[in-house]
Amino acid sequence: MPQFPFTTKDGRTGLVRVATPGDAKAASAITRAVMNERPRTLMVFPEEFWSVRQWRRFRLGWESRGAWLVAELGGMLVGMVTIHRGDRASIRHTAEFGITVAADARDIGIGRALIEAMERWAREQGIIKVCLRVFVNNERAKSLYEKLGYEIEGVERRQVRFPDGEEIDTMLMAKFLA
Numbered sequence: 169m170p171q172f173p174f175t176t177k178d179g180r181t182g183l184v185r186v187a188t189p190g191d192a193k194a195a196s197a198i199t200r201a202v203m204n205e206r207p208r209t210l211m212v213f214p215e216e217f218w219s220v221r222q223w224r225r226f227r228l229g230w231e232s233r234g235a236w237l238v239a240e241l242g243g244m245l246v247g248m249v250t251i252h253r254g255d256r257a258s259i260r261h262t263a264e265f266g267i268t269v270a271a272d273a274r275d276i277g278i279g280r281a282l283i284e285a286m287e288r289w290a291r292e293q294g295i296i297k298v299c300l301r302v303f304v305n306n307e308r309a310k311s312l313y314e315k316l317g318y319e320i321e322g323v324e325r326r327q328v329r330f331p332d333g334e335e336i337d338t339m340l341m342a343k344f345l346a
Protein backbone atom coordinates (compact mmCIF):
# COMPACT_ATOMS: atom_id res chain seq x y z
CA MET A 169 0.00 0.00 0.00
CA PRO A 170 1.32 3.47 -0.82
CA GLN A 171 2.78 5.59 1.98
CA PHE A 172 3.67 9.27 1.85
CA PRO A 173 6.12 10.70 4.40
CA PHE A 174 5.90 14.46 4.97
CA THR A 175 7.55 17.13 7.11
CA THR A 176 5.48 19.46 9.26
CA LYS A 177 6.16 23.20 9.40
CA ASP A 178 7.84 22.65 12.78
CA GLY A 179 10.19 20.02 11.35
CA ARG A 180 8.60 16.76 12.47
CA THR A 181 8.20 13.78 10.16
CA GLY A 182 4.72 12.42 9.62
CA LEU A 183 3.22 9.76 7.43
CA VAL A 184 0.10 9.65 5.25
CA ARG A 185 -0.98 6.08 4.65
CA VAL A 186 -4.05 4.05 3.71
CA ALA A 187 -6.54 3.69 6.58
CA THR A 188 -6.81 0.26 8.22
CA PRO A 189 -9.59 -1.23 10.39
CA GLY A 190 -7.33 -0.55 13.40
CA ASP A 191 -7.68 3.22 12.78
CA ALA A 192 -11.44 3.20 13.31
CA LYS A 193 -11.46 4.20 16.97
CA ALA A 194 -9.02 7.10 16.65
CA ALA A 195 -10.59 8.32 13.40
CA SER A 196 -14.08 8.25 14.88
CA ALA A 197 -12.87 10.14 17.97
CA ILE A 198 -11.41 12.92 15.80
CA THR A 199 -14.57 13.21 13.71
CA ARG A 200 -16.74 13.33 16.84
CA ALA A 201 -14.60 16.07 18.40
CA VAL A 202 -14.57 18.19 15.24
CA MET A 203 -18.32 17.67 14.78
CA ASN A 204 -18.80 19.28 18.20
CA GLU A 205 -16.66 22.36 17.39
CA ARG A 206 -18.31 25.71 16.78
CA PRO A 207 -18.44 27.31 14.31
CA ARG A 208 -19.30 24.11 12.48
CA THR A 209 -17.07 22.86 9.71
CA LEU A 210 -18.41 19.35 9.02
CA MET A 211 -21.69 18.26 7.47
CA VAL A 212 -21.98 15.27 9.80
CA PHE A 213 -24.34 15.54 12.74
CA PRO A 214 -24.80 13.30 15.77
CA GLU A 215 -27.80 11.32 14.50
CA GLU A 216 -25.81 9.99 11.58
CA PHE A 217 -22.41 9.82 13.20
CA TRP A 218 -20.68 6.64 12.16
CA SER A 219 -19.85 4.13 14.85
CA VAL A 220 -16.50 2.37 14.85
CA ARG A 221 -18.28 -0.63 13.36
CA GLN A 222 -19.79 1.39 10.50
CA TRP A 223 -16.45 3.09 9.89
CA ARG A 224 -14.83 -0.32 9.48
CA ARG A 225 -17.65 -1.46 7.20
CA PHE A 226 -17.56 1.50 4.82
CA ARG A 227 -13.78 2.05 4.83
CA LEU A 228 -12.06 2.01 1.44
CA GLY A 229 -8.44 1.11 0.84
CA TRP A 230 -6.61 2.42 -2.23
CA GLU A 231 -9.09 1.27 -4.85
CA SER A 232 -10.88 2.45 -7.98
CA ARG A 233 -14.04 3.48 -6.07
CA GLY A 234 -12.07 5.72 -3.76
CA ALA A 235 -9.54 5.88 -0.97
CA TRP A 236 -9.42 6.59 2.76
CA LEU A 237 -6.11 7.94 3.97
CA VAL A 238 -4.92 8.88 7.45
CA ALA A 239 -2.07 11.06 8.71
CA GLU A 240 0.10 9.91 11.58
CA LEU A 241 2.39 12.13 13.64
CA GLY A 242 4.46 10.85 16.55
CA GLY A 243 2.61 7.53 16.39
CA MET A 244 -0.79 9.23 16.77
CA LEU A 245 -3.51 9.51 14.18
CA VAL A 246 -4.07 13.24 13.60
CA GLY A 247 -6.15 13.53 10.44
CA MET A 248 -7.87 11.82 7.56
CA VAL A 249 -9.11 12.37 4.04
CA THR A 250 -11.73 10.33 2.22
CA ILE A 251 -12.26 10.51 -1.53
CA HIS A 252 -15.02 8.87 -3.53
CA ARG A 253 -15.19 8.57 -7.27
CA GLY A 254 -18.36 9.61 -9.14
CA ASP A 255 -20.56 6.52 -9.26
CA ARG A 256 -22.27 7.07 -12.64
CA ALA A 257 -20.55 6.55 -15.98
CA SER A 258 -20.87 10.22 -16.87
CA ILE A 259 -19.05 11.40 -13.73
CA ARG A 260 -16.48 8.66 -13.27
CA HIS A 261 -13.77 11.14 -14.23
CA THR A 262 -14.63 13.13 -11.07
CA ALA A 263 -14.13 12.47 -7.37
CA GLU A 264 -15.19 14.33 -4.23
CA PHE A 265 -13.20 14.47 -1.02
CA GLY A 266 -13.70 15.36 2.64
CA ILE A 267 -10.93 16.09 5.13
CA THR A 268 -10.56 16.43 8.91
CA VAL A 269 -7.52 17.26 11.03
CA ALA A 270 -7.57 17.15 14.85
CA ALA A 271 -7.76 20.63 16.42
CA ASP A 272 -4.37 20.38 18.15
CA ALA A 273 -2.62 19.38 14.91
CA ARG A 274 -3.79 22.17 12.62
CA ASP A 275 -1.77 24.77 10.72
CA ILE A 276 1.40 22.68 10.58
CA GLY A 277 0.87 21.22 7.10
CA ILE A 278 -1.06 18.02 7.76
CA GLY A 279 -4.06 19.08 5.66
CA ARG A 280 -1.75 19.89 2.77
CA ALA A 281 0.02 16.49 3.09
CA LEU A 282 -3.31 14.64 3.12
CA ILE A 283 -4.59 16.47 0.04
CA GLU A 284 -1.35 15.94 -1.88
CA ALA A 285 -1.50 12.19 -1.12
CA MET A 286 -5.18 12.07 -2.08
CA GLU A 287 -4.31 13.71 -5.42
CA ARG A 288 -1.75 10.96 -6.00
CA TRP A 289 -4.60 8.45 -5.74
CA ALA A 290 -6.73 10.59 -8.09
CA ARG A 291 -4.01 10.88 -10.74
CA GLU A 292 -3.28 7.16 -10.56
CA GLN A 293 -6.97 6.44 -11.14
CA GLY A 294 -7.21 8.79 -14.13
CA ILE A 295 -9.50 11.22 -12.26
CA ILE A 296 -9.66 14.49 -14.19
CA LYS A 297 -11.59 16.68 -11.74
CA VAL A 298 -11.39 16.67 -7.93
CA CYS A 299 -14.32 18.38 -6.18
CA LEU A 300 -15.29 19.40 -2.67
CA ARG A 301 -17.89 21.29 -0.67
CA VAL A 302 -16.88 23.69 2.06
CA PHE A 303 -18.95 25.90 4.38
CA VAL A 304 -18.68 29.48 3.11
CA ASN A 305 -17.36 30.73 6.49
CA ASN A 306 -14.55 28.13 6.77
CA GLU A 307 -11.67 30.50 6.00
CA ARG A 308 -8.85 28.13 6.95
CA ALA A 309 -10.10 25.34 4.68
CA LYS A 310 -10.88 27.67 1.75
CA SER A 311 -7.45 29.25 2.02
CA LEU A 312 -5.72 25.87 1.96
CA TYR A 313 -7.75 24.66 -1.02
CA GLU A 314 -7.03 27.84 -2.97
CA LYS A 315 -3.30 27.54 -2.26
CA LEU A 316 -3.44 24.01 -3.65
CA GLY A 317 -5.11 25.14 -6.87
CA TYR A 318 -8.81 24.59 -6.13
CA GLU A 319 -11.17 27.17 -7.62
CA ILE A 320 -14.63 28.29 -6.61
CA GLU A 321 -17.37 26.96 -8.88
CA GLY A 322 -20.44 28.22 -7.09
CA VAL A 323 -22.41 28.62 -3.89
CA GLU A 324 -25.29 26.45 -2.74
CA ARG A 325 -27.54 28.59 -0.56
CA ARG A 326 -28.88 27.12 2.70
CA GLN A 327 -27.57 23.75 1.52
CA VAL A 328 -26.95 22.32 4.98
CA ARG A 329 -29.43 22.37 7.86
CA PHE A 330 -28.63 21.10 11.35
CA PRO A 331 -31.12 19.80 13.95
CA ASP A 332 -30.87 23.08 15.92
CA GLY A 333 -32.03 24.99 12.83
CA GLU A 334 -28.65 26.43 11.80
CA GLU A 335 -28.47 26.72 8.03
CA ILE A 336 -25.18 27.10 6.21
CA ASP A 337 -24.33 27.95 2.60
CA THR A 338 -21.77 25.69 0.97
CA MET A 339 -19.21 26.56 -1.65
CA LEU A 340 -18.36 24.17 -4.45
CA MET A 341 -14.67 24.08 -5.33
CA ALA A 342 -12.75 21.97 -7.80
CA LYS A 343 -9.35 21.37 -9.37
CA PHE A 344 -8.65 19.90 -12.79
CA LEU A 345 -5.77 17.44 -12.73
CA ALA A 346 -5.61 17.08 -16.50
Ligand SMILES: CC(C)(COP(=O)(O)OP(=O)(O)OC[C@H]1O[C@@H](n2cnc3c(N)ncnc32)[C@H](O)[C@@H]1OP(=O)(O)O)[C@@H](O)C(=O)NCCC(=O)NCCS
Binds near residue numbers: 202210302315
Ligand atom coordinates in the same frame (compact mmCIF):
# COMPACT_ATOMS: atom_id res chain seq x y z
C1 LIG B 1 -9.29 22.57 7.09
C2 LIG B 1 -8.24 21.60 7.60
C3 LIG B 1 -8.50 20.23 7.00
C4 LIG B 1 -6.85 22.09 7.16
O1 LIG B 1 -5.90 21.24 7.70
P1 LIG B 1 -4.57 21.83 8.37
O2 LIG B 1 -3.71 20.70 8.75
O3 LIG B 1 -4.93 22.81 9.40
O4 LIG B 1 -3.98 22.58 7.07
P2 LIG B 1 -2.50 23.09 6.76
O5 LIG B 1 -1.75 23.30 8.01
O6 LIG B 1 -1.90 22.20 5.73
O7 LIG B 1 -2.82 24.46 6.03
C5 LIG B 1 -3.66 25.44 6.62
C6 LIG B 1 -3.40 26.76 5.93
O8 LIG B 1 -4.47 27.67 6.24
C7 LIG B 1 -3.91 28.86 6.79
N1 LIG B 1 -4.90 29.42 7.71
C8 LIG B 1 -5.16 29.05 8.98
N2 LIG B 1 -6.18 29.77 9.46
C9 LIG B 1 -6.57 30.62 8.49
C10 LIG B 1 -7.56 31.62 8.38
N3 LIG B 1 -8.39 31.89 9.40
N4 LIG B 1 -7.68 32.30 7.20
C11 LIG B 1 -6.88 32.03 6.16
N5 LIG B 1 -5.90 31.07 6.20
C12 LIG B 1 -5.76 30.39 7.36
C13 LIG B 1 -2.64 28.38 7.45
O9 LIG B 1 -1.75 29.44 7.67
C14 LIG B 1 -2.14 27.40 6.40
O10 LIG B 1 -1.59 28.04 5.27
P3 LIG B 1 -0.01 27.99 4.95
O11 LIG B 1 0.30 26.54 4.68
O12 LIG B 1 0.20 28.84 3.77
O13 LIG B 1 0.64 28.49 6.19
C15 LIG B 1 -8.25 21.52 9.16
O14 LIG B 1 -7.98 22.78 9.68
C16 LIG B 1 -9.54 20.97 9.72
O15 LIG B 1 -9.73 19.75 9.79
N6 LIG B 1 -10.47 21.85 10.14
C17 LIG B 1 -11.74 21.41 10.72
C18 LIG B 1 -12.54 20.53 9.78
C19 LIG B 1 -12.67 21.15 8.41
O16 LIG B 1 -12.79 22.35 8.26
N7 LIG B 1 -12.65 20.29 7.39
C20 LIG B 1 -12.81 20.71 6.03
C21 LIG B 1 -14.24 20.78 5.68
S1 LIG B 1 -14.48 21.26 3.97
